[in-house]
Amino acid sequence: MGLAGGSVAGRGPAAGGRVSGGGTRADARLGGLLLVPALVAFGALFCYPALLTVVLSFRPEGAESGWTLASYAAFLGDPDARRVILLTFGLALAATLASVLLSVPLALVLRRRLPGHRFFRTVVLVPLVVPGLIGALGLLIFWGPRGWFNLALTQAVPILTRPLNVDYTIPGLVLFYVWLYFPYTCVTTLAAVESLDPAIEEAAQVAGAGPWRCLRHVLLPLASPGILAGSVLTFMAAFGAFSVPLVAGGDHRPLAVEIYKQIVVPIPPHWSAASAIAVVMATVQVAFLAVYLRLGRRRGGSR
Amino acid sequence: MREAARAYGQAFREARTLLAYTLLVSLTLFILAPFAMIALRSVGRGWFGKRWLPPELTLEWYRWAVEVGNIPEVLKNTVIIGGLAVLISTAIGLTAGWAFGRCRLPGKELLMALLLLPLMIPPITYALGVARLFYALHLVDTHVGVALAHVAVCAPYAIMVLSASIEGLDERVLEAASVCGAGPGRRFLHVVLPLLLPGIVASAIFTFTHSYNEFTLTLLTYGPHTVTLPVRTYLAVGDGYWEITSAMAVLMVIPSLLILAVVQRRARPERLVGGFKGA
Numbered sequence: 001m002g003l004a005g006g007s008v009a010g011r012g013p014a015a016g017g018r019v020s021g022g023g024t025r026a027d028a029r030l031g032g033l034l035l036v037p038a039l040v041a042f043g044a045l046f047c048y049p050a051l052l053t054v055v056l057s058f059r060p061e062g063a064e065s066g067w068t069l070a071s072y073a074a075f076l077g078d079p080d081a082r083r084v085i086l087l088t089f090g091l092a093l094a095a096t097l098a099s100v101l102l103s104v105p106l107a108l109v110l111r112r113r114l115p116g117h118r119f120f121r122t123v124v125l126v127p128l129v130v131p132g133l134i135g136a137l138g139l140l141i142f143w144g145p146r147g148w149f150n151l152a153l154t155q156a157v158p159i160l161t162r163p164l165n166v167d168y169t170i171p172g173l174v175l176f177y178v179w180l181y182f183p184y185t186c187v188t189t190l191a192a193v194e195s196l197d198p199a200i201e202e203a204a205q206v207a208g209a210g211p212w213r214c215l216r217h218v219l220l221p222l223a224s225p226g227i228l229a230g231s232v233l234t235f236m237a238a239f240g241a242f243s244v245p246l247v248a249g250g251d252h253r254p255l256a257v258e259i260y261k262q263i264v265v266p267i268p269p270h271w272s273a274a275s276a277i278a279v280v281m282a283t284v285q286v287a288f289l290a291v292y293l294r295l296g297r298r299r300g301g302s303r
Numbered sequence: 304m305r306e307a308a309r310a311y312g313q314a315f316r317e318a319r320t321l322l323a324y325t326l327l328v329s330l331t332l333f334i335l336a337p338f339a340m341i342a343l344r345s346v347g348r349g350w351f352g353k354r355w356l357p358p359e360l361t362l363e364w365y366r367w368a369v370e371v372g373n374i375p376e377v378l379k380n381t382v383i384i385g386g387l388a389v390l391i392s393t394a395i396g397l398t399a400g401w402a403f404g405r406c407r408l409p410g411k412e413l414l415m416a417l418l419l420l421p422l423m424i425p426p427i428t429y430a431l432g433v434a435r436l437f438y439a440l441h442l443v444d445t446h447v448g449v450a451l452a453h454v455a456v457c458a459p460y461a462i463m464v465l466s467a468s469i470e471g472l473d474e475r476v477l478e479a480a481s482v483c484g485a486g487p488g489r490r491f492l493h494v495v496l497p498l499l500l501p502g503i504v505a506s507a508i509f510t511f512t513h514s515y516n517e518f519t520l521t522l523l524t525y526g527p528h529t530v531t532l533p534v535r536t537y538l539a540v541g542d543g544y545w546e547i548t549s550a551m552a553v554l555m556v557i558p559s560l561l562i563l564a565v566v567q568r569r570a571r572p573e574r575l576v577g578g579f580k581g582a
Contacts, residue, residue, distance in 0.1 A: 049432025240425025
């Protein structure tokens with residue numbers, strides 16, 4: 001609550017100071033003052049914990065002092081760990097590709113504003129606002145051995161006597177990830193496709209391009225920065241997925257789940273090991289973030 | 304000949320529309336059918352074997368969810384924590400938003416990107432540090448503590464939304480108020496605040512949804528007195544009584560859907576996706 005109090009107190013001069021249009025230096029000083037609450041929160045709730053995690057990752061397991069690389073060596077040298085990293089990448093990549101394959105036709109269809117398109121636009125957003133755990137629960141039930149999917153499948157294909165295993169398998173996880181994270185790709189793809197000037201398409205048609213060539217050589221290349229940026233978002237979300245693989249992953253544990261297991265399964269908890277994995281994961285994520293920002297800048301520049 | 308071409312064109316368009324609707328309807332099924340199954344599971348009894356629908360309806364699972372799952376208590380915790388997170392985040396968002404929207408700051412873009420960083424990195428990577436810090440400060444298992452952990456991800460949303468609405472304030476209105484003799488206090492209370500209200504409401508909705516759904520940071524800072532709905536659902540999924548879990552899920556998802564209705568009406572959906580200004 002101290003944070004809230006501090007920022008309310010800092011609010012007064014904000015309303016007064018700017019309106020009279022002070023000089024640039026007073027302006028910058030006021031701005032700096034106003035940023036204090038945000039910076040305090042950022043420092044205490046993000047920077048310090050992140051730093052603490054980095055420090056912990058270099059401590060010998062269970063010790064309060066000393067420096068060692070043992071946790072990293074143990075994690076990166078373990079063949080199981082390599083499987084975990086590979087699984088995390090594989091899941092995220094497969095989910096991203098599937099999301100693009102789903103989003104592009106979907107965006108092209110939604111762009112036509114068929115009757116009822118508003119309803120379908122809202123449906124696309126549902127996985128973004130629903131808690132991931134509830135999504136996971138529903139997916140586990142729907143794709144499970146007694147769910148509607150298997151019911152429909154066994155009725156449509158009589159040769160199948162046993163239900164298809166989807167839950168707790170890797171393809172099942174990819175499917176769940178797509179359900180959860182394709183809206184990121186879809187929303188940005190839709191925004192990219194809809195911001196295109198219709199005149200460009202008309203020009204392509206006038207020049208004699210059929211719908212397919214128009215799509216392949218005109219629409220998709222123009223929309224590709226948006227599609228790419230959305231895919232990076234989906235990839236990052238899938239790479240960091242935690243709650244869904246935690247309940248729906250079964251034996252398949254991506255990095256985020258592995259970190260959590262390190263502090264809840266062993267007694268006493270393996271804080272150093274968990275921190276080392278967290279640092280590896282954060283490093284990879286920051287690299288993706290850099291790619292995303294670069295894509296964003298390029299897109300911004302071309303407009 | 305022309306007649307045939309027209310008929311062909313008509314058929315082609317119809318086939319295309321049919322294809323479009325097939326895609327849209329299957330997508331809707333893919334996204335919504337799991338919820339339908341949760342809802343049916345939560346009111347069905349004796350739903351075993353190859354049945355499309357439960358043979359018997361009951362509200363018993365809801366009674367179990369309320370009594371055993373302690374849903375009213377859990378809901379109270381979730382709302383208190385969400386409210387605190389919204390208050391703190393809005394205060395941070397208003398001050399930082401004013402700095403970003405109205406002041407000439409050196410390195411503004413970089414600062415903004417820095418403050419939005421917690422949104423772009425999976426919370427699990429810094430949740431460990433948050434947990435260690437909060438254990439040391441005895442903030443674990445307190446409402447304020449869990450709310451503060453949520454602020455790490457809620458404040459960036461507030462800053463993003465409020466910077467945009469503060470930047471959009473019309474300078475002339477503020478000057479007019481000043482010319483008419485309104486002091487700083489009155490100007491803020493009677494002019495700035497009402498103008499910013501839609502932005503504040505939007506920001507509060509985003510931050511509350513985020514806090515309401517937040518799982519990772521809660522899981523590492525909660526205790527027996529601060530169980531929130533996502534944590535409760537997680538524990539229930541582990542328990543394996545999926546009928547009761549479904550009942551809890553239904554109780555929990557209703558506010559999310561209400562929020563979606565508001566979001567769709569009031570705010571641009573792209574904001575849910577995040578990302579930086581101009582990106």
